[in-house]
Amino acid sequence: MKIYTADEIRFVEERENEIGMEFLRLMENAGAACAKRVEKFVKKESSVVIVCGKGKNGGDGFVIARKLAEVGIRIKVVLAQGAPLAHDAIEMYHKVDPSLVEIIRFDWDADLAENAIENADIIVDCIFGIGFHGEPDSACEEVFKLINCSTATVIAVDVPSGVDTDTGYACKYAVSADVTLAITTLKPAHVLFPAREKCGKIFVLDIGISEESLSSVSPRLETLNMEELFETLPNRDLKAHKNDFGHVLCIAGSRNMPGAACLCSGAACVAGAGLTTVAFPESAYASLATNMREIMLLPLPEIDGKLAATVQCMSALHPYISKADAVVIGPGLGQSEDVTELVFEVLKLAKCPVVIDADGLNAIAEDLSVLKGVSAPIVITPHPGEMSRLTGLTVSEIEENREGIAEEFAKHHGVTVLLKGPATVVASPITEDVYINTTGNVALAKGGSGDVLAGIIGSLLAQGLVPYDAACCGAFIHGHAADVVIGDTSVAGLRASDLYEGVKRTYLELEM
Numbered sequence: 001m002k003i004y005t006a007d008e009i010r011f012v013e014e015r016e017n018e019i020g021m022e023f024l025r026l027m028e029n030a031g032a033a034c035a036k037r038v039e040k041f042v043k044k045e046s047s048v049v050i051v052c053g054k055g056k057n058g059g060d061g062f063v064i065a066r067k068l069a070e071v072g073i074r075i076k077v078v079l080a081q082g083a084p085l086a087h088d089a090i091e092m093y094h095k096v097d098p099s100l101v102e103i104i105r106f107d108w109d110a111d112l113a114e115n116a117i118e119n120a121d122i123i124v125d126c127i128f129g130i131g132f133h134g135e136p137d138s139a140c141e142e143v144f145k146l147i148n149c150s151t152a153t154v155i156a157v158d159v160p161s162g163v164d165t166d167t168g169y170a171c172k173y174a175v176s177a178d179v180t181l182a183i184t185t186l187k188p189a190h191v192l193f194p195a196r197e198k199c200g201k202i203f204v205l206d207i208g209i210s211e212e213s214l215s216s217v218s219p220r221l222e223t224l225n226m227e228e229l230f231e232t233l234p235n236r237d238l239k240a241h242k243n244d245f246g247h248v249l250c251i252a253g254s255r256n257m258p259g260a261a262c263l264c265s266g267a268a269c270v271a272g273a274g275l276t277t278v279a280f281p282e283s284a285y286a287s288l289a290t291n292m293r294e295i296m297l298l299p300l301p302e303i304d305g306k307l308a309a310t311v312q313c314m315s316a317l318h319p320y321i322s323k324a325d326a327v328v329i330g331p332g333l334g335q336s337e338d339v340t341e342l343v344f345e346v347l348k349l350a351k352c353p354v355v356i357d358a359d360g361l362n363a364i365a366e367d368l369s370v371l372k373g374v375s376a377p378i379v380i381t382p383h384p385g386e387m388s389r390l391t392g393l394t395v396s397e398i399e400e401n402r403e404g405i406a407e408e409f410a411k412h413h414g415v416t417v418l419l420k421g422p423a424t425v426v427a428s429p430i431t432e433d434v435y436i437n438t439t440g441n442v443a444l445a446k447g448g449s450g451d452v453l454a455g456i457i458g459s460l461l462a463q464g465l466v467p468y469d470a471a472c473c474g475a476f477i478h479g480h481a482a483d484v485v486i487g488d489t490s491v492a493g494l495r496a497s498d499l500y501e502g503v504k505r506t507y508l509e510l511e512m
Contacts (some may be wrong), residue, residue, distance in 0.1 A: 001204075001228060002214075003221035003436065004185045006130040006165045012184070016213040027056065027088050029207040031063020034124075034157055034181050037203060038064060039071070041122055041153055041179070047074055049120035049152070051143060053127040053161070054081040059089030060157050060183075061126030062096050069100035076102045076120075078113045080127045080143045106143060117143075120152040125175045127161035130187060135171050136162060144173040156180040159189045160198040168192025176200075184209050191223055191436040193422050221403070223438050224476045230510045232473055234463050236272075245274030246325035246462025250455065251317070251346060253280040253332045255305025258287035260332025260358070260451045263496050265295045267455030268328070270503045271477065273462050277320055281307050306334040309341035321346060326353050326461035327376075330360025331451040340366055350376040353461040353470075357381045357454035365389040371413045377467045378415040381454055387419055403427070403434050416467040418457070420450065424475045428468040435472040440479025443486055448496025453478045456503065480506045 004012065017023050042048060050065050052058035061077065062084075069075045077096070082105060084093050096103070106113040117123060125147060127140060136144065144162055147154060154177045159165055162174025165187045180199040182190055189195035190202050224232070237244070248268040253261025258280070265278035276295050280288060281302035288297055298320060301313045321327060327350050333339050343363035347354060347370055354376050356364060361382050364370055368390065371378065384395045391398070391409060398405050399421075406419040406427040419425040422442075426435035457474035465473065481502025482494065489498060 001186060001223050001225055002219040003188055003191060003223060004217070004219050005188060005221075008217045008219055009130060009185060009187070011217050012209060012213045015216045016209050019210070019212065021208065024088050024091060026207060026209070027059050027092060028063055030183050030205070031060045031092070032067055033183075033205040033207050034060060035064045035067035037181055037205065038122065038124060038155055039068065039073070041155065042068075042073055043121070045074075046121040047076070047119060048122045048124065049076045049078060049116050050124040051078045051080050051117070051127055051147065052084070054083070054085045054089070055129065055131060056086045056089055057126045057129030057157060058084050059086060059092045060129075061124060062089065062092040064124060064126070064157070065101050066092075066096050069097065075100070076104060076116045078116055078143075079103065079105045079107075080140055082107050106139065114146055117146045117150055120150060123147055123150060123152045123154045125154060125156040125161050125177060127175070129158045130165040132159075132162065133164055136173075141173050144175055147175050148173065153178050154200075156199070158183045159187060159195070163189045163195035163198055165189045168195040170194045170198050174198050179203065181205055183207060185214070186223065188221060191221075191423055191438055196423065220432050221434050221436055223436050224472060226509060229473055229476055232465070232469055233460075233510070234465065242274035245272055246459070246464065247275040247277070247323060248273045248455070248458045248462045249320050249324035249327045250276065250278045250331070250458065251280075251307070251327065251329040251333070251342075252278060252451070253284050253288070254307070254334040255281055255283040255302070257332030257334065258284035259448060261288060262291050263448050263451035264328055264331045264357075264455040264458075265292060266497070266500060267452040267503065268459040268462075269294050270500045271456040271459035271474075272507070273459040276459075277324075279317060279320065281305055303336070303338055306336050306339055307342050309338040309345060313342070314345055317346070318349060321349050322351075324352050324462075326355070326458045328355040328357065328454050328458035330357040330363075331454055333359035335359055335362050339363060344370050347371075347374045347376070347378075350374070353377040353379065353467055355379045355381060355454050355458045355461065357450060358386075361386045361390065368413060371415060379418060379457060379461070379467050379471050380415050381418045381420060381450065381457065381471075383420040383450065403436070407434055416471050418471045418475060420453070424479070426468065426471045426475060431468060433468070435468075435475070437472075437475040437479055439476050440482050441486060441491065443491045443494035444479070444482050446494065446496060449478075449482075449499065452496050452499045477503060477506050
């Protein structure tokens with residue numbers, strides 16, 4: 001699903017106007033679609049207050065007021081900025097029947113407006129739309145505060161007032177909506193933090209804009225939904241056998257961190273790989289043999305509990321690297337000169353796609369030039385701290401420009417970058433697209449969840465997905481897994497291994 005910036009959606013609407021649907025009709029359609037959705041939240045005797053600004057978002061609000069009043073719902077409109085100024089909004093304002101809708105100007109009767117907002121059951125936020133930037137004036141800020149202090153269900157039209165559509169910035173008192181009705185498409189504010197936190201549950205509403213107009217621009221940002229995930233994942237032929245679904249080699253774990261190897265290889269298995277082998281230091285054998293019934297084990301020579309980059313070790317690994325359809329390297333390996341040397345050797349040997357995670361990233365951070373000599377497609381999966389070590393930037397600098405930094409690194413080093421976080425970003429060295437993930441929750445902020453993600457991506461690569469698609473789908477599945485199991489456990493109590501069940505349920509949804 002493409003994510004349109006403010007300028008892109010304006011261009012689309014202008015194009016639609018050129019080919020026959022006038023702006024006034026677009027506003028009528030948008031308001032009608034929103035009214036239909038708002039009506040689902042209305043109960044008998046509900047008090048609905050629509051707070052309108054002076055621009056086109058306010059015009060949508062006047063249409064919503066008219067449509068809801070026509071079906072007998074009690075409606076009050078609060079004019080947060082006085083009379084409308086946008087031409088289309090003025091026309092829609094004059095279509096509202098004052099005998100059915102009480103209209104209150106905040107600048108003339110603040111007490112009455114405040115009382116209406118405080119006693120509302122449903123508040124529809126139509127103050128600012130995609131054109132908001134910077135900070136609101138003091139009067140609008142006061143209205144924002146009133147809405148946020150209300151116990152009403154708050155429904156924002158297009159974007160919550162006080163958020164910047166393109167950057168995801170949210171001003172101090174930006175409206176916190178329970179529901180956001182995105183007009184036509186998702187916008188960056190729906191997927192980027194902190195604005196995303198203000199949106200609540202998001203519904204994308206079709207207002208009749210043609211595919212011709214939508215395709216007149218080429219948005220760079222995108223995300224996935226379940227239908228698109230289903231279309232992207234490989235088909236599983238009924239006549240297939242295990243070799244058709246790929247062989248993943250996970251090089252992971254150490255004496256002190258055997259669980260990372262278990263989590264990574266186990267995730268590769270539940271995400272659909274036909275065969276999974278885990279290579280690990282031999283001292284971790286007892287732990288892995290006890291927990292990994294479906295995984296083939298390859299214990300290797302070690303030094304101080306970590307893999308050794310000896311001739312013996314590399315000779316044992318070489319045939320497995322040659323046979324693998326994807327390699328995952330890094331989870332739980334620990335840090336040592338031998339580990340770094342082993343990571344470099346694996347990258348030189350590999351011909352299949354490689355996922356570099358955790359201590360694999362720490363290894364390449366010592367000398368990024370190793371990436372230039374790699375012939376295999378590479379996916380790296382850093383969290384912001386690891387990205388800081390890879391780039392030399394501070395974590396704060398990375399968090400301020402996640403999409404741009406991920407894209408720049410991908411292009412410069414020729415690797416697919418999955419930058420983890422509350423809105424995981426995927427950037428490709430090949431395409432201009434940048435993926436923003438919308439699944440997942442704070443339960444994933446726990447040791448081991450990244451090992452599971454690396455295993456899922458390795459599995460998807462082994463099944464034939466190209467690196468960008470594997471990273472995007474992997475991020476979606478990983479986050480959705482946490483979303484579907486969170487009802488069975490607490491946010492604080494979710495374990496990384498609980499994600500296996502979530503992955504299986506995600507695939508079950510796709511198969512139904």
